[in-house]
Every structure is written in structure tokens, then in C-alpha cells.
Amino acid sequence: MSRPSAPSDAEPGRSLKRPARHPLARFLARRLAVSVLLAVGVTLVTFILTNLVPGDPAAANLGQQAIGDKAIVQQFRQHYGLDKPLPVQYVTYLGNLVQGDLGESQQSHRPVDQDLQEFVPATFELAGAALLISLLVGVAFGVIAALRRDRFADQLLRVTSLAGVSVPTFWLALLAFYLFFYRLGWAPGSGRLDPGMTAPPHVTGLYTVDAALAGQWDVFSSALGHLALPTLVLAAYTIGLLTRFTRSAVLEVLSQDYVRSARAKGLPARVVLFRYTLRAALVPIITVAGLAFGSLLSGTVLVESIFAWPGIGQYAYKSATNLDLPAVMGVGLVVGAIYVIVNLVVDVLYGVIDPRVRVT
DSSP states (O other): OOOOOOOOTTSTTTOSOOOOSOHHHHHHHHHHHHHHHHHHHHHHHHHHHHHHSSSOHHHHHSOHHHHTOHHHHHHHHHHTTTTSOHHHHHHHHHHHHHTTOOOBOTTTOSBHHHHHHHHHHHHHHHHHHHHHHHHHHHHHHHHHHHHTTTSHHHHHHHHHHHHHHHSOHHHHHHHHIIIIIIISOOSOOSSSSOTTOOOOOOSSSOHHHHHHHHTOHHHHHHHHHHHHHHHHHHHHHHHHHHHHHHHHHHHHHHTSHHHHHHHHTTOOHHHIIIIIIHHHHHHHHHHHHHHHHHHHHHHHHHHHHHTTOOSHHHHHHHHHHTTOHHHHHHHHHHHHHHHHHHHHHHHHHHHHHOGGGGGO
């Protein structure tokens, strides 16, 4: 009697266990689906919280004489859909949102998306520059502190990072503006460009990038000078945070057996640091960096007000004080979308750095 043959990999359907195909593609698909659900949740939460704010938008936007005229108030409510029940308003808002319509601002009387296109790039330029500096300086300081553990450099960097996370951003902004602009004159004044200087041709909305693309180096120099001080102020907290987390992550990896084995084999210190230590420590560092970007966006409100930076922070503040509900919801959607995108990027980087994450 012949023995049954073992299943062969060449016979489809006969193998008992097959390796997973395209795990990265399935991982990305799951994360994208979760991001879409989060985006829908952001619209619901933003709409509910905005409409729970006490106050009457008609009273905040109409003058004293107009608010006494019931016909004008009724026309205002009908124009902005405030006379309908909240569920109907939300469904209408979602329908318009799918078509790219964020509504009309009650203070500028322009489409909200046009206002956001004007103010959001300024905030992105400020927050993006602060995040870049924070990553470069904070990770470098954290690695140095870990490699010089309990030495003078480590103690100095730990004290510096503690000061960075402890000092309030608004107080540091006021102090920096007073010292470096008013007293010393090292930094230019408020705004994004020197007085009388014309903005570069609009491509990205980032003055430094647009000026470089247009070859307007005088405008580039002015934009970079105006960007430097608020960027450093905004980055101070994140630098301190990344320094502390990077130090802890690197110290934990340095204590692992495989790092000790790599050192015992006589590998150069540079190879051990970049190939073994930093790669293993990247996961917690990426987590903190993603959260830090969110804190940078929230911190821009005060920094933009102090440095008269025409960004989304000032736009959000003016919209909230005037109960401009479409503008407030537009700002909330932009910030929420940024958080969703940052979380998606962090998840994807997890899967790239650590393949074990893809199967979870």
C-alpha cells in the first residue's frame, strides 16, 4: 500500500500554511480605513462642540441696530442655516464638505476654504520649521546625553531640557521679543516680511520656499529672519521633550545584549550607534515627534499673537471671539485632519521600522 505524498508547494491548495502575501499593503489598508473613520469622527465632534458654545452668532456678528430687527436676524439665520435642527445642519454640513465646501465665514464673508488657504501656510511654515529644528537638535542632544551618561554634558543637557519643558511658551515668546527685538535689535519686527516688501509669487504659501523658487533672495532673507525667532521659541518645549525621551530610549537600547555583543566584536562606535542603537530607539522617538507636532500647532496661537504672525492661530482666535461657527469648524477640521495624517504617518513608519507591527 503506497504512502500518501506530502503536500508540495508546487501544488496550489495543498499546502497547510502559506506565508502572508503583501503584509505591508494590508497594513496600510487597515490604517487608512481607521484614518477615514477618525476623520468622520472629527467632523462630528467638531460640529457638536462648536454648537455647544454658549452665545448667539447673530448677536456677535450683527450690529446693535441690526440685532433689534427681527427680519434681519431671521435672514441671517436662514442664510447660514442656523434656523434648522442640529441633525439637519450636520447632514447638510457633511454634504457640503464632501463637495469641498466648508461654508462661508460670518466675519470675512468669504468661503472658509479661501481664508484657510491664506492663513494655514503661514502656520505650516512656522510649525514645520520648529519641528525640523526640534528633531535635529533634540535627538542629537538626547544621544549625546545618553552616551555621556552621568557626566557634565549629560547633567547640562538634562537641566537645559527640563528648562525647555517647564518654561511657558507665551512667557518665553514675550521675553525673546523684548530682548532680541526691542533691546538688542538682533531680530526683525513682527510679521512675515519687512515693511514695504512684497510677498513672493504664490506657489506653496511658504514665503521662504516661494522666494527661493522665484530667485528673490532679498525676500528669502527677510522671510527667514522673521521666521527665526518665533521658530526657536516654539521649538524650545519640543527640543526639551525630545531630548529627554531620546536619552531614555537610547539608554534602554544600550543595555541590550545585542548592542554589547556588537561592541565586543570590535565594531566601530559609529556603526553600533547608527545601525543598532538609533534604529531600535526610533519607535518611541517617532511617537513623541508625532505628538510634538500636535503641541506645536496648539502652541502657535499664542506665539502668532505675540509676533503678529498671520497664521491659523490668529484666525481661530478672531473666529472664536466673534462666534464665527463656519470658520471655527473649518479650523477644527484642519487641525483634526493634521492629527489624523500625523497618526497615519507614524503608524506607517512603525511598520517600516519594525516589520512585526504589520501583523498586528
